[in-house]
Amino acid sequence: MDNVFEVLNERGFIKQTTNAEQVARLLGEEQVAYYVGFDPTASSLHVGSLVPIMAMAHLQRAGHKPIAIIGGGTTMIGDPTDKTEMRPMLSLEQISTNSKGILAQLQRYLNLDNGIANNEESQIASKAGRFLNNADWLLSVNYIEFLRDIGKHFRVNEMIQAKGYQQRLDRELGLSFLEFNYQLLQAYDYLCLFQKYACRLQLGGDDQWGNILAGVDLVRRVEGERVHAVTFPLLTTASGAKMGKTAGGAVWLDAERTSPYEFYQYWINVDDRDVSRFLAYFTFLPMDEIRRLGNLEDEAIREAKEVLAYQATKLAHGKAEADKAQAASRAAFGGGNLDEAEMPTTVITSERLDIGIPIMMLFHEVGLANSRSDARRLIQQGGAYINEKQCRAIDMVVDTDLLEENALLLRAGKKRYHRIIIKEN
């Protein structure tokens, strides 16, 4: 079998490494503890985080030990990397809540058996990966000791070369001292993980390269050991947009924020040019199969998109949800039976419908329009449908006459559906 490093490389996960040969040899010869940091700024990860997650999963499948770090301590400061504004500082409670959500999501992809802030000695022997919060060691740091032991290894001249900082300095955006320290803290994380868990490899987005290298250097200076770094290419879609953004905002891994159906639809709707790359990143399908799918052209490429959507949804939400999403998607767009489809649904009492609901109000209420004015526009422009019939009259009142099998199917534009079910009372 190929070395995991080769697997990752073939799938496009590798952008930069400290030393490709050494990393490959390390991964081929021993069981390596590796880590990736995640931001606890929200209670859910979004599809952008899937690149590191999938890379971790490949490594774990190859027998290496993942360590997922929640940047609880660093988030309390804010990360300047490639951001035009400071990140908000979060409270400990928020971070802890967010961490729980993130852990649950990571566990779908990885075997991480310990909980938050739980780094008992017994678990060091555990085969599963770990989930740690860097607040555990950062919060107790003593400023003077930190400066003496860690700070002395850093040169400001070098630090400000980092791209993220450079931008902030050049563009008059300003850089707070807090944020400037981020690099030291992240480097310190690596050192701690090396000392405690023999972590020898850090992975991260390519924008983190500078920070990761700072950690590699720090370990070398303090411990005299060679540790490694691998970065992932920063994913953008073929049209140049940041990965994982859609009309409605980010595509989350949390089913509460982005339903499995919407998640599935996100993948179905990717740009043709992104399909093979995404298959390599976001599924475990063998590369031969991916190449076959990637060679499909014109309409046939939808088959590849369907595979991508199904596989990605299955990983994130499980087989049952993926099946449902697929069925719903096929129903909505392939002429299948729409009533069977799983889609956002609102229950309305028959009483209300007897009176009649103005169409603008209805579209707004179920969320297909952001306001009544928005609904008005939608209707006027011919984007509103009830039971697949276009409705252009803004003064239309929806009542029981329109019911089909005790339900209504609303549609806004081409892709957004909403079902209304009537409840007797």
Added chain:
RNA sequence: GGGGGCAUGCUAGAGCGGUCAAAUAGGGCAGACUGUAAAUCUGUUGGCUAUGCCUACGGUGGUUCGAAUCCAUCUGCCCCCA
């Protein structure tokens, strides 16, 4: 500590006393075309009980018949000097 500048809609960015719900671009939404793709074209893009009304140009208070536009003050950000 001293001096100067900036703050506008989702974003960037015009406007500098009335004709401003505010140019322009990007983004979003809708329509046409299509393959639930891309590109292109068209329309639209604060809210509402809708030919009108309300809320908006960092906060507050003034000047004025009338302010995003002028003045004062507060807050935040930036630059230069020390």
